[in-house]
Amino acid sequence: MEEERKKESEFRIKIDRESDSYDEFVEEIKNLVALEDSKKLKEMLDGAHPADIVTLFRDLEREEELYLFRVLPKEDQAYSLVKMEEETLESFLEELTVDEISNTLNHIETDETTYLLSYLPSAKRELVLANLSKADSFEIRSQLGFREYSAGRLMSKDFATVSISENVRKGIINVRKKAKEIEIYQIYVTDEAGVLEGFIPLKDLFLTPINTKIAKITNFSVFAFHYDVDQEEVANTFKKYDLVSAAVIDDLGRIIGRITVDDVLEIVEEEASEDILLMAGVSEDERLSTPILQSVKRRIAWLNVNLLTAFVSSTVVAFFEDTISQIVVLATLMPIVAGLGGNAGTQSVTVVIRNIATGDLSFSNWWEAVRKEFTIGVLNGLALGTVTGLMIFFVKGNIVLGLVVGTAMFVNMIVASLTGSLVPIILKAMRVDPAIASSIFVTATTDVCGFFFFLGLATVFAKYLI
Amino acid sequence: MEEERKKESEFRIKIDRESDSYDEFVEEIKNLVALEDSKKLKEMLDGAHPADIVTLFRDLEREEELYLFRVLPKEDQAYSLVKMEEETLESFLEELTVDEISNTLNHIETDETTYLLSYLPSAKRELVLANLSKADSFEIRSQLGFREYSAGRLMSKDFATVSISENVRKGIINVRKKAKEIEIYQIYVTDEAGVLEGFIPLKDLFLTPINTKIAKITNFSVFAFHYDVDQEEVANTFKKYDLVSAAVIDDLGRIIGRITVDDVLEIVEEEASEDILLMAGVSEDERLSTPILQSVKRRIAWLNVNLLTAFVSSTVVAFFEDTISQIVVLATLMPIVAGLGGNAGTQSVTVVIRNIATGDLSFSNWWEAVRKEFTIGVLNGLALGTVTGLMIFFVKGNIVLGLVVGTAMFVNMIVASLTGSLVPIILKAMRVDPAIASSIFVTATTDVCGFFFFLGLATVFAKYLI
Numbered sequence: 003m004e005e006e007r008k009k010e011s012e013f014r015i016k017i018d019r020e021s022d023s024y025d026e027f028v029e030e031i032k033n034l035v036a037l038e039d040s041k042k043l044k045e046m047l048d049g050a051h052p053a054d055i056v057t058l059f060r061d062l063e064r065e066e067e068l069y070l071f072r073v074l075p076k077e078d079q080a081y082s083l084v085k086m087e088e089e090t091l092e093s094f095l096e097e098l099t100v101d102e103i104s105n106t107l108n109h110i111e112t113d114e115t116t117y118l119l120s121y122l123p124s125a126k127r128e129l130v131l132a133n134l135s136k137a138d139s140f141e142i143r144s145q146l147g148f149r150e151y152s153a154g155r156l157m158s159k160d161f162a163t164v165s166i167s168e169n170v171r172k173g174i175i176n177v178r179k180k181a182k183e184i185e186i187y188q189i190y191v192t193d194e195a196g197v198l199e200g201f202i203p204l205k206d207l208f209l210t211p212i213n214t215k216i217a218k219i220t221n222f223s224v225f226a227f228h229y230d231v232d233q234e235e236v237a238n239t240f241k242k243y244d245l246v247s248a249a250v251i252d253d254l255g256r257i258i259g260r261i262t263v264d265d266v267l268e269i270v271e272e273e274a275s276e277d278i279l280l281m282a283g284v285s286e287d288e289r290l291s292t293p294i295l296q297s298v299k300r301r302i303a304w305l306n307v308n309l310l311t312a313f314v315s316s317t318v319v320a321f322f323e324d325t326i327s328q329i330v331v332l333a334t335l336m337p338i339v340a341g342l343g344g345n346a347g348t349q350s351v352t353v354v355i356r357n358i359a360t361g362d363l364s365f366s367n368w369w370e371a372v373r374k375e376f377t378i379g380v381l382n383g384l385a386l387g388t389v390t391g392l393m394i395f396f397v398k399g400n401i402v403l404g405l406v407v408g409t410a411m412f413v414n415m416i417v418a419s420l421t422g423s424l425v426p427i428i429l430k431a432m433r434v435d436p437a438i439a440s441s442i443f444v445t446a447t448t449d450v451c452g453f454f455f456f457l458g459l460a461t462v463f464a465k466y467l468i
Numbered sequence: 469m470e471e472e473r474k475k476e477s478e479f480r481i482k483i484d485r486e487s488d489s490y491d492e493f494v495e496e497i498k499n500l501v502a503l504e505d506s507k508k509l510k511e512m513l514d515g516a517h518p519a520d521i522v523t524l525f526r527d528l529e530r531e532e533e534l535y536l537f538r539v540l541p542k543e544d545q546a547y548s549l550v551k552m553e554e555e556t557l558e559s560f561l562e563e564l565t566v567d568e569i570s571n572t573l574n575h576i577e578t579d580e581t582t583y584l585l586s587y588l589p590s591a592k593r594e595l596v597l598a599n600l601s602k603a604d605s606f607e608i609r610s611q612l613g614f615r616e617y618s619a620g621r622l623m624s625k626d627f628a629t630v631s632i633s634e635n636v637r638k639g640i641i642n643v644r645k646k647a648k649e650i651e652i653y654q655i656y657v658t659d660e661a662g663v664l665e666g667f668i669p670l671k672d673l674f675l676t677p678i679n680t681k682i683a684k685i686t687n688f689s690v691f692a693f694h695y696d697v698d699q700e701e702v703a704n705t706f707k708k709y710d711l712v713s714a715a716v717i718d719d720l721g722r723i724i725g726r727i728t729v730d731d732v733l734e735i736v737e738e739e740a741s742e743d744i745l746l747m748a749g750v751s752e753d754e755r756l757s758t759p760i761l762q763s764v765k766r767r768i769a770w771l772n773v774n775l776l777t778a779f780v781s782s783t784v785v786a787f788f789e790d791t792i793s794q795i796v797v798l799a800t801l802m803p804i805v806a807g808l809g810g811n812a813g814t815q816s817v818t819v820v821i822r823n824i825a826t827g828d829l830s831f832s833n834w835w836e837a838v839r840k841e842f843t844i845g846v847l848n849g850l851a852l853g854t855v856t857g858l859m860i861f862f863v864k865g866n867i868v869l870g871l872v873v874g875t876a877m878f879v880n881m882i883v884a885s886l887t888g889s890l891v892p893i894i895l896k897a898m899r900v901d902p903a904i905a906s907s908i909f910v911t912a913t914t915d916v917c918g919f920f921f922f923l924g925l926a927t928v929f930a931k932y933l934i
Contacts, residue, residue: 024832049689053708178675185712186671187653205652208674209644223515241737242519244730246651263729264710267736271707274740275822281744282818283811290823290837297840298847301815305852308811312804313859319800326792326799333792333799334785337806337915338778345749345774349767352748356741357756366490371756374763381764386771393779449803 028061035066040073047074052081059086060291068097080106084114087291092121100126104133112138112159113265116145153236154229156269157250157259163190164216166199171212173202187262190249191220196256198249200224226251229258233269238361240266277359280437281352283308304442311446315340318450322457329467331398332460335407338390339456343414343448346382350375350422351440358430365431372423379419387412402466410456417451418444494527501532506539513540518547525552526757534563546572550580553757558587566592570599578604578625579731582611619702620695622735623716623725629656630682632665637678639668653728656715657686662722664715666690692717695724699735704827706732743825746903747818749774770908777912781806784916788923795933797864798926801873804856805922809880809914812848816841816888817906824896831897838889845885853878868932876922883917884910 034043047055047070055078059067071079071094083106086094095103095118103122107115107130119127119142131139141159148154162180164173173189180186189207191200200220210219225248227236239245240263250259276286283304288297319326319336326332354371357363363371391408395401421444426436460467500509513521513536521544525533537545537560549572552560561569561584569588573581573596585593585608597605607625614620628646630639639655646652655673657666666686676685691714693702705711706729716725742752749770754763785792785802792798820837823829829837857874861867887910892902926933 051689051709053710174674177671185669203651204670204674205643208640208670240730241733243517244519246728246730262712263733264706264712267707267729267733270733271736271740271826274737274744275826278740278744278747278818278822282815284815284819288819290819290828290833290840294840294843294847297819298844298851301812301844302848302851304815305808305811305848306855308808309804309852309856312807316800316804319803320797323796323800327796330789330793331786333802334782334789336799337785337803337919338775338782340803341778341915342771342774345771346767348748349750349770352744353750353754353756353763356744360737360741362756367756374756374760377760378764378767381760382768382771385764385768386775389772390775449807453803 028058031058031070032062032066035062035069038069043070043073052078053085055082056085056087059090064094064097067094071098072102076106077109080109080114083118084110087289088121088287089292089296091118095121100129100133104130107134107138112141112145113155113157113259116142116155119146120150148229151233152229153227153231153233153250153261154259156233156236156265157229157261158265159259161190161249161257161260162186163192163196163257164202166191166193166217166220168216169212170207170210170214170216170219173207173216174212177204177207187247190224190257190260191216192257195254198224198226198251198255198257201249224249226255226257227261228253234273234359235361236261237266237269237273241270242361273359276435277355277437280435281355281441283442307442311442311449314446315449315453318453319457322453322461325457325461325464329460329464331403332457332467335394335403336453336456339407339410339414340449340452342386342390342411343418343452344445346379346415347418347422347444347448348441350378350419351426351444354423354426355436355440358426358436363427368427372420372427375419375423376416379416382419383412383415386415400467402463403460406456406459406463406467410452410459413455414448414452418448421447494524497524497536498528498532501528501535504535509536509539518544519551521548522551522553525556530560530563533560538568542572543575546575546580549584550576553755554587554753555758555762557584561587566595566599570596573600573604578607578611579621579623579725582608582621585612586616614695617699618695619693619697619699619716619727620725622699622702622731623695623727624731625725627656627715627723627726628652629658629662629723630668632657632659632683632686634682635678636673636676636680636682636685639673639682640678643670643673653713656690656723656726657682658723661720664690664692664717664721664723667715690715692721692723693727694719700739700825701827702727703732703735703739707736708827739825742901743821743903746901747821747907749908773908777908777915780912781915781919784919785923788919788927791923791927791930795926795930797869798923798933801860801869802919802922805873805876805880806915806918808852808856808877809884809918810911812845812881813884813888813910813914814907816844816885817892817910820889820892821902821906824892824902829893834893838886838893841885841889842882845882848885849878849881852881866933868929869926872922872925872929872933876918876925879921880914880918884914887913 031043031046034046055074059070062070071082074082083091107118119130122130131143134142145154145159160180162177164176177186177189186204188201188203190198191202193199200222201224202216202219202221206219225239225243225245227248227250229250229252240248245263247260247262249257250261252258279286279288283301285297285300288300354363354375357371387408390411391404394407395404425443426440429436429440497509497512500512521540528536537548540548549557573584585596588596597609600608611620611625626646628642630642643652643655652670654667654669656664657668659665666688667690668682668685668687672685691705691709691711693714693716695716695718706714711729713726713728715723716727718724745752745754749767751763751766754766820829820841823837853874856877857870860873861870891909892906895902895905
C-alpha cells in the first residue's frame with residue numbers, strides 16, 4: 003500500500019532516487035557516458051524532469067555531469083542550471099563556454115537569467131551578455147543593478163499589460179503576444195504612462211465580450227512592491243494576503259516586473275532554514291552536499307566563539323575555587339542552574355526570532371514581547387526554582403542549600419527571559435541578523451550569571467552549607 | 469525615502485499596524501463600537517483586507533471583535549475566520565450562532581470550509597452541515613474524512629475538468645461554469661471514467677481554435693498526489709518541481725481535488741517554524757498572541773525534562789567528588805568540555821533535521837549523512853581538542869591537564885556528531901518528529917559523556933594533576 007501511494011504521488015517522475023532500481027540506473031548512465039553513447043542517453047533521459055536530472059548529477063563525477071549536460075535539450079540545460087545547488091553552480095558554470103551559457107538563456111525567464119549570470123565572474127558575464135539580443139541584455143543588465151535580496155532581483159520581467167483606455171480585444175492580443183513564452187495568470191492594467199492601475203484575472207479577460215472597456219473589468223485592489231523592498235517583506239506580504247502574484251513598480255509607480263507565489267515559496271523556505279541553521283552556528287547554505295572542509299570551517303569558527311565564552315564562564319567559577327574546595331557538592335549542582343537558564347533563554351530567543359521573521363514582531367510592539375517573556379521568566383523561575391530547591395533539600399537534607407539553588411535558578415530564569423527577548427530585538431535594530439549571534443550571547447550570559455549567582459550565594463551562606 | 473518605500477509596498481492596505489495613526493484608528497473603532505454605529509464602522513472598514521481586520525481584532529476586546537465581525541460583509545466574515553489564528557478561532561467560533569457560521573461558508577473554497585469546521589465541536593458541526601446544501605455538506609463531510617495533514621485535507625474541490633474526447637469549446641464552457649466562484653489557472657483533462665490524464669493551461673485553452681480536440685493540446689506531464697500523501701511531501705514536491713498547482717487523485721486515479729502553490733506556502737512556513745520551535749522546546753503553535761499561561765505550561769514541561777537530564781549528569785559529577793575536592797580546577801574546566809560538546813551536537817542535529825524536512829535526507833542516503841557528521845566530528849575534535857589542550861597547558865602550566873582536557877574534548881566531539889546525526893534519523897524511522905526530542909537527548913548525552921570522560925581521565929591521571 004505504502005509503495006503504491008509513493009508511486010502515485012510521483013506520477014510521471016522518471017528518475018527516483020528512492021527507488022530500488024536507482025543504483026542500476028546510475029550505473030547504466032555512467033556506462034553510456036563512458037561509451038559516449040549520446041543517442042542512448044537521450045532516450046533514457048527523455049521526459050525526465052530537469053530537477054531530477056540535477057539530483058542524478060550528485061551521483062556523477064564532474065566530467066560525467068558535463069557530458070550528460072551537453073546531451074540535454076537546450077531548455078532542460080537551462081532549467082537544470084537553475085535547479086542546481088548554489089555551490090555546485092559556480093564551479094559548473096566555469097566549465098561551460100560562453101556560447102553554451104548564452105544558448106541556454108533564451109529558454110528561461112529574466113529573473114532566472116539574472117540569477118544565473120550573478121554566478122559568473124564579471125568578464126565572462128560581459129561576454130555572455132554580448133551574445134544576447136540587445137533588448138535581453140539591456141533588461142538583464144538593469145535587473146543585475148538591483149540590490150541582492152530585493153523585489154527587483156526577484157521579479158520576472160515577463161508579464162502582460164494593457165492600457166486602461168483600451169478594450170478587452172487589445173488585452174487578449176497583448177496576452178497572445180506573451181503567452182507563447184510564459185505562464186500568465188493575469189494581465190496588468192496601466193495608464194498611458196505605464197503607471198500601474200490594477201489587474202484583470204485571465205479568465206475574466208477571456209470570458210468578457212471583446213468590446214468591453216478594460217476599465218470596466220479592472221480590479222483596482224492590486225498589490226505592488228517597490229523594487230528595493232526586501233524579499234522577506236515580499237514573502238510576508240504574500241503570506242498575509244494569500245497573494246498569487248504581485249507587481250513590482252519603479253519610483254514613479256510604473257510596473258517593471260511581477261513576482262509570483264512560486265518565487266516566494268523558495269524564499270520562505272530559505273529564510274526559515276537560514277534562521278534555524280544560523281541559530282545553531284551552521285552556515286545558512288550548509289547542505290548534505292556541502293564539501294566537508296567547508297562545513298568544518300564554518301562550524302569550527304562558531305565553536306571557537308563558544309570556546310571563548312566558555313572560558314569566560316570558567317573564570318567566574320575559578321573565582322569561587324575556595325568555596326568549591328570546601329563544599330564539593332556545589333560543583334555537582336552548578337551545571338544544573340547554568341544549563342536550565344541556557345535552555346529557557348534559548349526558548350525566548352527562538353520565539354522572538356521566529357516572530358521577527360514572520361513580521362508579527364516589529365518595532366511597534368517589541369515591548370509587548372519583552373513583557374511577555376519577562377512574565378514567563380518569573381513564572382518559570384518560581385516553578386522550577388521551587389521544584390529544584392525542594393529536590394535538593396530532600397536529597398541533600400540541607401534547607402539552605404535548597405534555598406541557594408532555588409534562588410539562583412529563579413534569578414537566572416529572569417535573566418534568561420530578559421536577554422533572550424532583548425538581544426534579538428536589539429540586534430534587529432542594529433540591522434544584524436538576530437539568528438546569527440543571539441543564542442550564543444544569551445547562553446553565555448546565562449552561564450556566567452548562573453555560576454555567579456549560585457556560587458556567590460553559596461559563598462555568602464557557606465557556613466550553613468558545610 | 470524609507471517611509472515612501474514602505475507606503476508603496478503596502479499599496480492599497482487600509483489598516484497598517486506600523487503606521488503612526490494606528491493607535492488613533494483603533495481608538496475610533498472602539499468608540500464607534502461602543503456607540504453601536506454600524507454605518508460609520510462599515511464606512512471605515514470599506515476596502516480593508518480581511519487579513520488586516522484580523523490584525524485589528526488583536527487590539528480589541530472579544531465583545532468588540534464580535535460586534536465588528538457582524539458588521540462585515542459575509543465574504544469578509546468568511547475570510548477573516550480563515551485568517552484568524554488557530555487558538556483564537558476556536559473560542560471565537562463558540563460565540564457565533566450556527567446560522568452565522570453557515571451563512572459565511574458559501575463565500576470560501578471547500579478546503580477552507582473544511583478547515584473552519586474542523587474547529588467546531590461535533591454537535592455544532594452537524595448543525596452547520598445540516599444548514600448547507602446537500603451537495604456542499606456531502607463534499608465537506610467527505611473531506612473531513614481525510615487524515616489531518618494529508619493532501620486530501622489540503623486540496624480544494626473547486627476545479628474544472630474536461631474529458632479528453634471533447635473539444636476546446638466544451639472546455640471553455642466548463643471553465644465558464646466554475647469561473648464565477650474561483651480562480652482557475654488550468655483545466656484538468658480526464659478520461660471518460662474521470663481518471664486524470666493531463667492538464668491544459670488556461671491561456672492555451674483560450675488561444676486555441678474552439679473546434680480543436682482536447683487531446684491535441686493536453687499536457688500529459690501532470691503532477692498528482694494520492695489523497696493520503698503527507699502535506700510535507702506535497703510541499704517538497706512543489707518546491708522541487710516549481711509547481712503552481714497539482715491534482716489530487718483517489719485510489720483509482722480519478723481526480724478529486726487540486727492543490728495550489730499558495731496553500732503550500734503556508735505549509736512550508738509552518739513546517740519550518742515548527743522545527744525551529746520544537747527544537748527549542750516551545751509549542752509549535754506558540755505566537756506572540758498565545759496566552760501566557762499556555763506558553764508557560766508547554767515551556768515548563770520541556771524545562772522539567774531538562775531538569776531531569778541535568779540531574780543525571782550531576783550524578784555523574786557527584787561520582788567524582790573525591791577527585792574534584794583534591795583538584796578543584798577540574799570544576800572550573802568541566803563545563804567547557806560538556807558545553808562545547810553540546811554545541812557541536814546541536815549543529816549536527818540541526819543540519820540533519822533540516823535535511824530531513826527538505827527531503828534531501830531519506831532512508832536511502834542516511835549513511836552518507838552519518839559518515840559526513842562523523843568526519844566533521846573527528847576534525848572538529850582534533851582542532852578544538854588541540855586548541856583547548858594547549859590553552860590549558862599555557863594557562864595552568866600542566867601538560868597532563870592539557871592532555872586530559874584535549875582528549876576528553878576530542879572524544880566528546882565524536883560522541884556529539886554521532887548522536888547528533890543518528891538520533892534524528894532513528895526518531896524519524898520510529899515515526900517520531902525528530903525536532904521534538906533530538907536536541908535534548910543529544911545535549912544530555914554530551915553532558916554525561918563530557919563530564920564522564922573528563923573527570924574519569926582526570927581521576928586516572930590524578931597524581932600528575934595535583
